[in-house]
Amino acid sequence: MKAKRMIIMLVGSAVVFGGVFGFVGFRNTMIKQYFANMPKPVVSVTAATASLDDWRSTVFAVGTLQAVNGVDIAGSLSGLVKEIGFQSGQEVKRGQILVRLDSDVELGDLRSAEAELALAHTSNDRNVALLRSNTVSVAALEKTQAELKVKQAKVAGLHAQIAKKSVAAPFDGVLGVRKIDLGQYVQPGQVMVNLQDLSLMLCDFTVSQKDLSAVSVGQNVRMTSDAWPAQSFDGAIAAIEPQVDSKTGMVTVQAKFPNAGQRLRPGMFAKIEIDRPATERVVTIPVSAVSYNLHGDAVFVVRDGDKGKIAERAVVQLGDRRDGTVVVKQGVKPGDIVVTSGQVKLENGSPIQIAEDDPLKAPAKTALK
Structure with missing residues (x-):
């Protein structure tokens, strides 16, 4: 009886689970058919x-702007700052005195050297007159002439040294922020202020050697900058490096851009576009x-x-x-x-x-x- 009852239970369980699995399989099949036959939405x-x-194909490049003339103004001699003749951000002209260093010691040495020079002139003139009457020898005259030249060289050297105590602008441009103060002791080569000529900007960039045929000196180029995204600047290629970099296969090109409004500044990144000469x-x-x-x-x-x-x-x-x-x-x-x-x-x-x-x-x- 127990065996018969067990068989009935197993058969019943098989029928129930078979029905469940069959229903699940039937449901999945019907779902697949529904989605397969469902029309795709328009x-x-x-x-x-x-x-x-x-x-017209375009060659693109990225470069960095620099002024046609730009330099850090510095003196070649040391000394105390006696006079500052500019303001930060000022426009200056070539030759305008920017800084004067204390030159009292050099001026004193110059007055002494000029007195010695005057005495040397007198001695030389006297020996020239005495040589005509054979009162002095030629050797004595040559000695006074040599001493005269030494004194002249000394005076000229002091004049040059005093002139270097005055630092002038080497070209027209716009000054940056002043980096010295009155009474400050400066060393040779110490930066006093930065000077940039913003009238013309240069842009150095590189192009691939495969695009070398598309660029030539005097060719027009366009440039845009993140500082002025809505404006493009027109310029021309000024120079092409004659040598190709063997490691990268790139060629350095320099373009120049007029900068009448001084919107372009040195150090800006620039996007360059060069139109190829032929259309397709x-x-x-x-x-x-x-x-x-x-x-x-x-x-x-x-x-x-x-x-x-x-x-x-x-x-x-x-x-x-x-x-x-x-x-x-x-x-x-x-x-x-x-x-x-x-x-x-x-x-x-x-x-x-x-x-x-x-x-x-x-x-x-x-x-x-």
Whole structure:
């Protein structure tokens, strides 16, 4: 009896669990069939047509600005600061005295040397007159002439030393922040103030040797800076380094930019654009149509499906970008319609509907009556 009862219980359990598992399997199968047969939602997108345009390729580079003349003003002699003839940030002219150091000792030595020079002149003139009457020898005259030259050299040296006690601006420019005070003792080479000529700015940058054919001296270039993002500055290439860096394959180029408004300052980072001389016919699309990822850039191209328009994913190879458009070297043909917004909701083969108006665009303003 016990064995029979056990068999009945096992058979009952098998029937119950079999029913449960069968129901779960049936439910999963029906869910899969429902989702497989469920129609994909139509996604509303905007689109644009790939066009064939004349494109002038651009060489891009990054450089650093420097003034055409810029120097840290420093004296070549030591001494006490007796006079400061400038203010921080002041515009100065070439030759304007900026700093005078104490030169009282040198002036005293100069007066003594000038007295000795006058005596040497008198002695030399006397010997010249006596030589005519054969009263003195030629050797005595030569000695006084040598002494005269020594005294003249000493006086000239003291004049030069006193002149170096006055530090002047070597060129026109704008001064920086003063770094010395009255009465301060300065050493030779100690920086007193920085001077920059902001009338013309130079920009040093590098280009690849493969782009060397696209640059030449006198060629026009454009420059933008983060300090003035909405403004571009026009300049010209001033010099090209004759040697290519064998380690990097880069060539140093220098461009010059007029700076009438003094908006550009030394040390600024600059973005350089150099247009290639020749144009070419290329396929262009809006930048917004491109989806960027690690597996490759792609766009969704509008195709005709069985029940309407569908989006087909196409991997593209891109080129230069400019003014919201990008060059497509491979993957899109002229006349293809590409999706410009709504790509996030799309997958390959998704049905789409092209909206007439771009939702990303701001509504047009109506004129006031």
